[in-house]
Amino acid sequence: MVLTHREHLNKVTETPHAKKLKLAFVSSEENSVTLKLPFSEEIIGDSINRIVHGGAITSLVDTACGAAVFLTQNNLRALATLDLRVDHIRAATSGEDIYATAECYRLTHTIAFVRATVFTDNISNPIAISIATFMRSNKQFPVN
Amino acid sequence: MTLTEQIKDLKSRCDYSSITDLVPYAKLIGIETSMVGDQLISGLKFLNSNIGNPALPALHGGVLAGFMETAALLHLIWENEPAKIPKVIDFSIDYLRPAVAASTYSNCSIVRLGNRVALCDIFIWQDDIKQPIAKARVHFLMSENLPIDN
Numbered sequence: 001m002v003l004t005h006r007e008h009l010n011k012v013t014e015t016p017h018a019k020k021l022k023l024a025f026v027s028s029e030e031n032s033v034t035l036k037l038p039f040s041e042e043i044i045g046d047s048i049n050r051i052v053h054g055g056a057i058t059s060l061v062d063t064a065c066g067a068a069v070f071l072t073q074n075n076l077r078a079l080a081t082l083d084l085r086v087d088h089i090r091a092a093t094s095g096e097d098i099y100a101t102a103e104c105y106r107l108t109h110t111i112a113f114v115r116a117t118v119f120t121d122n123i124s125n126p127i128a129i130s131i132a133t134f135m136r137s138n139k140q141f142p143v144n
Numbered sequence: 145m146t147l148t149e150q151i152k153d154l155k156s157r158c159d160y161s162s163i164t165d166l167v168p169y170a171k172l173i174g175i176e177t178s179m180v181g182d183q184l185i186s187g188l189k190f191l192n193s194n195i196g197n198p199a200l201p202a203l204h205g206g207v208l209a210g211f212m213e214t215a216a217l218l219h220l221i222w223e224n225e226p227a228k229i230p231k232v233i234d235f236s237i238d239y240l241r242p243a244v245a246a247s248t249y250s251n252c253s254i255v256r257l258g259n260r261v262a263l264c265d266i267f268i269w270q271d272d273i274k275q276p277i278a279k280a281r282v283h284f285l286m287s288e289n290l291p292i293d294n
Binding site: 015016017018019020041042043044045046047048049051052053054055056058059060061062063080081082083084085086087088091 | 147165166167168169171172173192193194195196197198203204205206207209210211213214217228229231232233234235236237238239242
């Protein structure tokens with residue numbers, strides 16, 4: 001069975017960990033994808049201030065960045081994250097859902113370059129900025 | 145009880161595992177802490193809900209990042225007994241090898257501890273400590289500057 005790009009996009013929110021975090025697809029454009037991380041008690045990192053853990057935000061960003069590459073590539077190469085950096089520029093208010101918009105701004109045959117903005121209510125007032133690079137496989141997705 | 149008192153209390157009772165109560169996310173991804181020598185070590189037990197690529201299967205890259213950030217945070221809290229939980233300023237990870245569906249272990253070192261900022265290096269491995277699967281660095285904010293009145 002040959003999956004379309006859109007079906008692959010849906011798969012990123014259907015992995016066991018994405019389901020655990022309840023990651024949801026929000027929207028996509030030509031080279032960018034927005035995913036949502038709903039607030040829950042389980043993803044709190046600071047139990048005193050009840051702030052979402054950076055690790056949950058990193059999972060959201062990694063998933064959104066991978067999805068943006070899947071959307072941008074015109075074939076279905078498998079991906080491996082090479083590196084990823086997150087700058088936490090502002091704390092999210094406790095209880096707010098978190099969104100990440102990732103854009104694949106450069107794609108070579110071997111490497112994909114992605115940047116992402118993490119926000120709650122307004123993308124122009126982000127809580128985190130991220131940059132990531134991905135290795136692209138010689139093989140098509142999924143690898144078996 | 146302040147955070148400093150909580151850490152001292154855990155140490156006095158030789159309770160090396162309850163520190164994860166401070167970080168609900170640590171429980172979500174299955175982090176367990178223990179004492180190895182004089183170091184608090186974080187391990188990540190295998191959970192099906194940590195899989196990011198069911199075809200391989202491989203752990204989710206975000207889980208590994210979250211594990212490393214938490215391992216560094218717990219290490220820093222244990223070593224320094226701060227009054228408040230340090231906040232992450234930035235986190236950067238390099239993925240070196242695939243993470244298979246198995247237990248993962250961490251090694252943290254505090255590169256620099258200042259009054260305001262701490263820098264930690266972390267690497268993680270699965271079956272061989274000499275073959276790390278990822279390395280990361282993280283800056284934590286220990287305390288903030290007071291505002292300057294002009």
